Amino acid sequence: MSAMGTRAERAVLDGPEWETVVGLEVHSELMTQTKLFCCCRNAFGDQPNTNICPVCLGLPGSLPVLNSHAVELAMRIGTALHCEVRPSSFHRKNYFYPDMPKDYQISQYDEPINVGGWLQLPDGSRVGIVRAHLEEDTGKTTHQGETGRIHAADYALVDYNRAGVPLVEIVSEPDIRSAAQARLYVTELRAVLVATGASDGRMEEGSLRVDANVSVRRVGAGAYGTRCEIKNLNSLRSLGRAIEYEAARQVALVESGGAVAQETRHWDEHAGRTVPLRSKEEAFDYRYFPEPDLVPLAPDAEWQARAAGAIGLLPSARRERLAGLIGRAPTPQQVDQVHVLVGQGLDDLVVAAVGQGAPADLALVRATNELAADLDAALALDPATFGRLVEMEAQGSLTATQSKAVLAELLAAGGGDPAAIAAEKGFEALSESSLAAVVRDVVDANPEEWARFSAGEDKLAGFFTGQVMRATGGKADGKAIAAELGRLRR
């Protein structure tokens, strides 16, 4: 980052006087079988220009016909975001671009399908939703040349497979106040979109794309500052970095007596900075007008109810459900565990395991620490298997160390019987009497250390535990050893 950025960043970070204001526009591709206005497959990664027809190529004479499933998914999103789902219409947004077959985009303008909702973030903050409307995606241009950069390209190739793929654009209120909160918003929104079945949430494949409107103002100021729209934010990391950079740039500009110009800027991930794309004066006049090839859209109450009923458990409800298993107010650590597990999609597994008798606290700990290490395998794990393992550990048949080892084995093998694996590994927890015998042997063999321990030198507990573990080949449970040592010292 440049010296300017560093200085400005300090102003943002140290000085209480500046506040960052962010509104996000999130484009989510919808997981429909077919495109928004034709019967072509909606699929990522196919051979270029194989999922195309006269309609999505915009051939002369072709006409759009609205995909009803896309409408249903849009209604699910609106409902999940507490929007009002309304009668709506489509407009044409006119501008020339080679990957846009008709040189206009069919989008919703003054009558969007969803308006006025909100999204509650895990930290308790709430971000307003202005609208969530339907529109079609464009094709994809690849610039070919030595550098891969637009201006140095020898030629460009256009893939129209993506042209006409259904999108919902979710526009937030400028309620976001930091890069971290922006990331949290997108993370939570992504989880909501996945829960509704509308999106696969894959940012890396471009199925979720984010533009950020960033401005800064002095804390306490009523009016917003002039905003810049940042494009090309392809990951949460880019989003966070770009907002931090842009806020710093604007603060530095204003503090040095300049003024922020309203413009669209491009995030250069490699250089770590935003660069101007086009100014307000260069902004397109999109000449919106009602799309005459489509009729107004007015889903009846029954259809709206059907859409609402098809929404899966939302992340906030999942968090509540998981935290509810604990049976008392969760500790801050457990709150974190709950967030992480829901974020990773492991909560169903934990809930099922607890439902079958596993203790919630221990299930949370094992899931957070061990399952998360191999997410794909964990998501494929049978909840009953996981539940049995946690139960064995809770009953003392396995030590924590042994339990982790068995779980690792289960994940590696894609399942199995925890008891059988434990037996195979020779993990049979020592009975209380045989553990007592081993402890006594160790105490007898180390009289000098025992005397010091007995005199109150507590740190020697570790020494004795290690000795007992060695003698038992790791089969002893740490807690049980401590209990036995305590009993002998008394």
Place this chain on the structure above:
Amino acid sequence: MTPASDESALALAEAVRGGERTARSAVDAALEAIAGRDPELHAFLHVAADEARASADLVDETVRTGMDPGPLAGVPIALKDNLCTRGIPTTCASRILEGWRPPYDATVVRRLRDAGAVVVGKTNLDEFAMGSSTENSCAGPTHHPLDPSRVPGGSSGGSAAAVAAALVPLGLGSDTGGSVRQPAALCGVVGMKPTYGVVSRYGLVAFASSLDQIGPFARSVADAALLLEVIAGHDPMDSTSLDRPAPKAGRSLEAGVDGLRVGVCDELVDDTAPDVCRRVREAAEDLAKAGALVEEVSVPEIRLGLSAYYLIAPAEASSNLARYDGVRYGLRVDAPDVSAMNTATRTAGFGPEVKRRIMLGTYALSAGYYDAYYGKAQRVRTLLIRAFDRVYEHLDVLLGATAPTTAFAIGERVADPLTMYMSDVCTIPSNLSGHPAMSVPFGVGDDGLPVGVQVLAPALCEERMFQVAAALERAAAARAGATDKEGAR
């Protein structure tokens, strides 16, 4: 003129279905007629002779195997060259679509083929259907069959001329502001525009989407009804297609007009040439004699139509024609970057009238002007629809002229777009309202050239409209017969 093609589509299809005629002979006759006459008329931009013969043979094969070849079996038909035909060039008479062969058939073309009709070729038009004389064609004008120094009207002038010259019994055109009815009137054939949504627009290259409808040309009202019944009906590929069966246009042709309430519309008569006006009055008299209750009626809102149309149609056109950018098909003029290539291609590919309308429409939709122009024009459109609804509360149909004059001379109005735009003043209101309207030949003007009388009807009242049109056709024939007798005496 070739007698083979001069017979009605109904009679020809009947003969082919009954095995008395082959589709091949009918198509060969049409191709021969085209070869003989078209060098002078220039009605066709492309004659698909090989495809037509192959299609005809298929129809004959169907007849031989005893299967139903369809209601238009073996009937040659000419298509305006803005209807997509699979593998056959579709140019819209524009350089910008040079070399483009659609990979698909328009819905109407598919329905024609399914009905046994045989597409013999693609006909001339004003570029992208923008014009009233077929002079705005990159391939040059079409000539009027009765007077080669005159225009056939437009924009569907090629189809109108081909049917009028009896090269084919049937033709299809598109009507955005009168582009079927006005050339039908000028050429002396029947031409109609259906209720918006009755005929699918899928595969019709869009000019102004909210106004465009495909309509039939024929030499008789009955043939036009037959063709409409084949092409009409719901199409899931067109969202604006009405979900209802095709109108029974031919069902009441013999029913007469006794008791029907007919309004002769001042605004569709007053500003027309005296000879045209006279024919409309005669038509009204004849309907009254046949039992219709005829009255004069004024619909002042009709006078607002032309201005509203020339904002709405160009606005939609400016967007519809954006796709001709040189990237995917048709003409490309190379340039250093994409934007320059777009400009060079469109500069070379579009003719002056198309450019004029793109600029008009772009302006009308621009930020800050939208409400004053496009928005206001849409409100006028609503006014007009309400006005029609009001008169149709006590009237069954309206009567007026189709065009203000008979066919004018080639070159006469080219330099004056506004006078040219006035050619559509009587036809535009029905496009704005979405209502059906049709032109029926009714005598000739002082110059001996055909005059068309227009019948307008409420939405979805095609059957009633054809009923009145058939009565007018009989009345016109009676007058012509009387004149002939007078002449013979």
